[in-house]
Amino acid sequence: MEPIEINAGSWYLRALRADERIDDRPALADGGITDPDYVARRNAEWADETHFSWAVCIPTTAELIAEIGVQPTGDGTALVTGWARSGYEAALADGLESVRRFTAGALGLQPVDAS
Template identity: 55%
Template sequence: MEPVEINAGAWYLRALRADALMDDRPALADLGETDPGHVGRADADWLADARYTWAVCEPTTGELLAEIALRPDTAEISARARPGHDDAADAATAAVRRFAAALLEP
């Protein structure tokens, strides 16, 4: 599956990025994710339908506030937020839960 953007009220969810226009790696480092291959693996996981990962972003700047992931085989959702942004992660979790219910519905 290609990455899907999701509107989560005050935040939006998009695929992780590390390119000339947007680089999520510094914000991911705030989450403890220092592996430079993390964004590339997230892209590959989307295409393989192994794991769907989103950057939970502030809509005016696109800044990553949290990261959320869904394993489509188990419907397991995981989230981690930068300090002070648990509300963004909570809203994103609810939005991804709705996405998963629609996606995984028989």
């Protein structure tokens, strides 16, 4: 599956990127994610449908402020996780709501929040 963009009200959700136009790796490092292959792995997981991830972004700058992931579990449910950079917890909450709707409606899976 190709990555799907989602409009979450005040926030824009898109696939993670590390290219000449947008590089999410510095923002990911703020969240403790420093693996240089992280973005490539997340994009490959979209292709094989084992994990779906979104960068929650400020629409005017495309800056990553949170990340949301959905991992199908094989039993009709999907584990939904997320983290936000400091000060952007509201953006994460809004994004999670939209991703849960996408998970149920587009993927046909029951979203289950990580504890």
